[in-house]
Amino acid sequence: MATIANQPRCDVCGNKLVKNGKTGAGRTRWRCKNCGASSTVTRPDITAKKQFTGFHRWATGKQSITELGTPRSTFHRTTAWCWQV
Ligand SMILES: [Zn+2]
Incomplete structure (x- = not known):
């Protein structure tokens, strides 16, 4: 399995981000397990x-x-x- 679709990476350390719920705007919130940075990904x-x-x-x-x-x-x-x- 080498698919990286819909799997954003951390801007800070480049680690894979994991889903961490949703924002108020309904966007998926992502969190980096490595450095703890969280981000929402603009499409x-x-x-x-x-x-x-x-x-x-x-x-x-x-x-x-x-x-x-x-x-x-x-x-x-x-x-x-x-x-x-
Ligand atoms: Zn990170």
């Missing part, structure tokens, strides 16, 4: 999808950046990677 796929949707909407010219409801500087920062797609 980069979901965040990226949201960013790319906004980027795509803007790039196809139907909406201006201001209409997307995101500050211009934030928009450029969060969608800079989209240009590489």
Whole structure:
């Protein structure tokens, strides 16, 4: 069994994290058995999808950046990677 899917690692020491209940927001809370650090893992796929949707909407010219409801500087920062797609 070499699957590492859905098994985040500790930012601090790189150890595997174990599930440690949930946060108030319903996210799984993770805890490192080695150093005791706890973290919640943001789902980069979901965040990226949201960013790319906004980027795509803007790039196809139907909406201006201001209409997307995101500050211009934030928009450029969060969608800079989209240009590489
Ligand atoms: Zn750790």
